[in-house]
Amino acid sequence: GAGVSQSPSNKVTEKGKDVELRCDPISGHTALYWYRQRLGQGLEFLIYFQGNSAPDKSGLPSDRFSAERTGESVSTLTIQRTQQEDSAVYLCASSASGVSMHEQYFGPGTRLTVT
């Protein structure tokens, strides 16, 4: 079946512009996560959505970052007034409910470069 998809795969933007990153989770997966991976570093948790519960936004680094998810489908991560330190790969993951709820399936990521 189809995996997690993300778009765009690459995004180059000028400092100060807004960007929107998209994630399509695996169909039926109730949980969705966003992470940031800076070059040569580990994954930094940003936010997760679980069903209709309030999202855990505790990892968002500033109020320039926001994310939305419509039901159990597509999610968008928006970064306003981008800064050079926002340059990173943004990864999305989804997971199912039940016995497989702990296994996250990752998308290929969006590489964001802020010039």
Next chain:
Amino acid sequence: AQSVAQPEDQVNVAEGNPLTVKCTYSVSGNPYLFWYVQYPNRGLQFLLKYITGDNLVKGSYGFEAEFNKSQTSFHLKKPSALVSDSALYFCAVRNTGGFKTIFGAGTRLFVKA
């Protein structure tokens, strides 16, 4: 607060030798522990998990990991390394109360033929 430490940036082993990639964690309550692998030019893949039960868990590609509660460790092991195991390995932890998952900084494994 949850945290994960992978004390080695890089591990080098010869093909056919056993390998260990170390991970220690800190979490309130009981942990859920995970290993993920990132191959070059490919996305992150789930390898194995510890939720409850046997301390030794087996996963994909012949990997296994041992949960040690007293040492708060979850080291990844494989009896005989392959060149194709060369990749970036991430340990992750979550507490039983939620879904927020914290990843370690990663350990790059090089297996030499």
